[in-house]
Amino acid sequence: VNEFELIEKLTRSLPTNKSVVTGSGDDCAVLDFGLPDKLLLFKTDAIVEGIHFKTGAPPEKIGHKALARCLSDIAAMAGTPTAALITIALPKKFDETVVEAIYSGINALARKHDVAIAGGETTTNPERMLISVALVGLVPRGKAILRSGAEAGDAIFVTGDLGGSLASRHLEFEPRLAEARWLAEHFSIHAMIDLSDGLAGDLRHILKASHVGAELLTTSIPVSRAAKLASKGESSTKPPLLAALTDGEDFELLFTVASKDAVPVLDAWKKQFPKLALTCIGKITPGEGITLRDKSGKRLLTAHGYEHFAK
Numbered sequence: 001v002n003e004f005e006l007i008e009k010l011t012r013s014l015p016t017n018k019s020v021v022t023g024s025g026d027d028c029a030v031l032d033f034g035l036p037d038k039l040l041l042f043k044t045d046a047i048v049e050g051i052h053f054k055t056g057a058p059p060e061k062i063g064h065k066a067l068a069r070c071l072s073d074i075a076a077m078a079g080t081p082t083a084a085l086i087t088i089a090l091p092k093k094f095d096e097t098v099v100e101a102i103y104s105g106i107n108a109l110a111r112k113h114d115v116a117i118a119g120g121e122t123t124t125n126p127e128r129m130l131i132s133v134a135l136v137g138l139v140p141r142g143k144a145i146l147r148s149g150a151e152a153g154d155a156i157f158v159t160g161d162l163g164g165s166l167a168s169r170h171l172e173f174e175p176r177l178a179e180a181r182w183l184a185e186h187f188s189i190h191a192m193i194d195l196s197d198g199l200a201g202d203l204r205h206i207l208k209a210s211h212v213g214a215e216l217l218t219t220s221i222p223v224s225r226a227a228k229l230a231s232k233g234e235s236s237t238k239p240p241l242l243a244a245l246t247d248g249e250d251f252e253l254l255f256t257v258a259s260k261d262a263v264p265v266l267d268a269w270k271k272q273f274p275k276l277a278l279t280c281i282g283k284i285t286p287g288e289g290i291t292l293r294d295k296s297g298k299r300l301l302t303a304h305g306y307e308h309f310a311k
């Protein structure tokens with residue numbers, strides 16, 4: 001069983017109640033607590049030593065990543081983060097100064113985004129450190145951007161560039177909170193997700209939730225310098241384009257807008273965020289699956305993104 005089959009089984013008949021507007025299957029849960037103009041966003045995420053960070057990685061950056069991943073999911077809904085709880089599980093033997101440095105990484109990012117660290121839990125886990133973050137945020141009522149709103153004909157956009165993150169920037173990425181909120185305030189964004197598992201995997205989440213397909217223009221996919229460099233290394237067998245499609249941990253935004261909004265979005269973006277690339281990489285189509293188009297024609301993309309339990 002792969003990660004997504006397992007998730008599907010586990011989430012088939014979850015208990016629910018009147019508070020749940022959008023449950024499992026999006027970047028955050030959306031809950032209605034009766035606040036006049038706002039809905040609550042609720043998210044949890046964990047990082048594990050040896051999987052999401054290497055043993056001995058700079059501890060401030062480990063802390064940064066633990067919180068940034070959750071913030072990125074709040075961004076994917078165009079929300080504003082409010083408060084977090086931190087659970088840290090430590091091996092029997094640990095270095096106190098490392099744990100303090102992890103917390104200073106968490107705290108620095110929290111302050112930057114006006115997020116309260118409202119409590120947490122410390123526990124033990126043999127051998128590997130684990131940090132889990134639970135986060136609440138707010139979004140104006142009716143303004144949360146879901147994965148399920150993509151429509152045939154929509155233009156598909158991605159921020160930044162993709163691939164090679166684990167070899168370069170995965171411990172220090174900046175969650176795209178301001179960018180996502182600005183997009184939602186100024187344009188009708190149909191669907192949005194943050195790229196954690198890789199473009200090929202995460203775009204499929206939008207397609208599945210929206211019951212549509214996608215056609216990507218190969219030459220337009222923004223391949224990162226890290227992915228290009230890695231492909232020149234002796235140990236790598238991954239061409240840069242495949243790296244950009246499947247590496248994961250990019251934490252950029254992927255979203256769709258009506259085709260009539262594509263040029264206005266691009267023009268306004270360049271003025272608002274001149275230092276961050278925004279690229280139209282293709283369009284939403286009727287049907288299903290991802291088609292890649294280049295000079296030699298069209299082919300179905302079979303690659304998926306990163307999966308935790310893939311064999």
Ligand SMILES: [Mg+2]
Binds near residue numbers: 027072073076194195
């Ligand atoms: Mg996400």
